[in-house]
Amino acid sequence: MPVAPSVHFISGLPRxxxxxxxxxxxxxxxxxxxxxxxxxxxxxxRLSSMMAEGEHxxxxxxxxxxxxxxxxxxxxxGPERGGIVLDTSREWCTRLALIERLYPAAKVICxxxxxxxxxxxxxxxxxxxxxxxxxxxxxxxxxxxxxxLEYLLSREGVFGYAWxxxxxxxxxxxxxxxxLVDYQKLATDPLSVLASLTRCLGxxxxxxxxxxxxxxxxxxxDRALGTPGxxxxxxxxxxxxxxxxxxxxxxxxxxxxxxxxxxxxTGQGARIIA
Numbered sequence: 001m002p003v004a005p006s007v008h009f010i011s012g013l014p015r016x017x018x019x020x021x022x023x024x025x026x027x028x029x030x031x032x033x034x035x036x037x038x039x040x041x042x043x044x045x046r047l048s049s050m051m052a053e054g055e056h057x058x059x060x061x062x063x064x065x066x067x068x069x070x071x072x073x074x075x076x077x078g079p080e081r082g083g084i085v086l087d088t089s090r091e092w093c094t095r096l097a098l099i100e101r102l103y104p105a106a107k108v109i110c111x112x113x114x115x116x117x118x119x120x121x122x123x124x125x126x127x128x129x130x131x132x133x134x135x136x137x138x139x140x141x142x143x144x145x146x147x148x149l150e151y152l153l154s155r156e157g158v159f160g161y162a163w164x165x166x167x168x169x170x171x172x173x174x175x176x177x178x179x180l181v182d183y184q185k186l187a188t189d190p191l192s193v194l195a196s197l198t199r200c201l202g203x204x205x206x207x208x209x210x211x212x213x214x215x216x217x218x219x220x221x222d223r224a225l226g227t228p229g230x231x232x233x234x235x236x237x238x239x240x241x242x243x244x245x246x247x248x249x250x251x252x253x254x255x256x257x258x259x260x261x262x263x264x265x266t267g268q269g270a271r272i273i274a
Contacts, residue, residue: 005032005077005085006203007103011092012110013162015121017183018088018230021111023215024194025086028206032077033086035215037232041089044072058124070102084203093165096174106177107201107271110166113183115254119159120244122152125227134227149250156191167259180260182274187239196273210237 010018010033019035024246026033047069051060060068077085092099092108099106126134126148133152134142154160168177179200186193190210198205234251244251259265260272 005074005083007073007085007087007106008117009092009099009106009108010086010088010111011108012166012180013112013115013118014090014158016111016113016182017119017186018109018111020213020233020237021090021109021181022086023192023213023233024205024208024237025197027208028204029202030086030206031084031086034088035233036209037089037219038076038087040076040087040090041095043076044069044255045091045095047072048098066102069098089231090162090165093162093169096169096172096177098259099177100174107179108169108177109179109181109197109201110169110270111181111183111186112166112258112260115159115163115257116244116246116251117183119149119152119250119254120246122159123148123245125230136227136230145247146250149246153253170259170268173227180270180272180274182260182272184239185245185274187237190237191274200271209237211235213237 010022012018022033022035025031026035028174047265051057051065073085073087085192086109096108099108115152122136123145126142127145136147137151141147151157152159155164169175170180179197181193181197183197191208194206194208197203213233213235215231246254260270261274266272
C-alpha cells in the first residue's frame with residue numbers, strides 16, 4: 001500500500017516570496033512544492049460543504065469525512081506519495097483547525113513582506129500590460145491607479161483578503177501552526193531561511209543553490225490570470241531596490257503594518273523567521 005506523504009502548507013501574503021520559496025525547496029528531491037496556488041484547498045472546502053449540508057449530511061461519519069478530505073490531497077499528489085508535499089493556497093490560513101485535525105504534524109509557512117512593497121509590486125504587474133487585462137482587478141476598476149489600489153486593498157482584493165486571513169490566523173488559537181518568513185530575510189539570506197525551515201519542519205538536508213532558481217510551471221497559470229510575470233522568479237536570489245510608484249496617501253495608509261517585526265509578535269505562538 002502506498003505511503004501517505006508528509007504534508008506542510010504555504011500561505012501568507014501575495015508578492016511576498018512564496019513562489020521563490022517553493023522553487024528553492026523544490027531543489028530538494030524529497031519535496032514536492034508548487035510555486036502557484038493548487039486546487040486542493042478549494043476542492044476540500046467544497047467537499048466539506050457538501051458533506052455538512054443538505055440531504056446527505058447525515059450519511060457520513062466523522063471518520064469518513066476525514067478520510068475523504070485527506071484523499072483529495074493525497075490523490076492530487078499521488079505520484080509523490082511517500083515524500084514531502086508543500087501545498088500552496090491563501091485559503092490555508094482560514095483552515096487551520098482542519099489542518100490540525102487532518103495533519104497534526106503540519107505547519108503553514110506564511111510568506112510576509114512590507115505591505116507598501118507588496119501593493120507596489122502588484123500595481124507594477126498590472127500597469128506593465130498597456131491593455132490592463134489583469135484579472136487581479138475587475139475591468140470596471142482598472143481605469144485609474146486609485147481605483148486599482150482601492151480594489152487590491154478591499155476585502156475582496158488579492159492583498160486585502162490575504163492580509164485579513166493572515167492577521168486573523170496570527171492572532172487566533174492555532175497560531176502555533178504558523179511559520180512566518182519575512183521576504184527581506186529570504187531575499188538577502190536564503191540559505192539561513194532554508195536551514196531554519198529544515199529544522200522547524202524536519203525536512204531532509206539538501207545543498208540548496210540560490211544562484212540557480214527555476215519555476216517551470218508558472219507561465220500558463222499567469223496567462224490565465226491575464227498577469228504575465230505573476231509567478232516568475234529570477235534565477236539568482238537577490239533583493240532589488242526600486243522607487244515606489246504608489247501615491248503618498250496610500251503609502252501612509254500602509255506604513256507600519258509589519259506586525260511580525262514588533263517585539264510582542266513572538267508571544268502569539270507563531271514561529272518568525274526575519
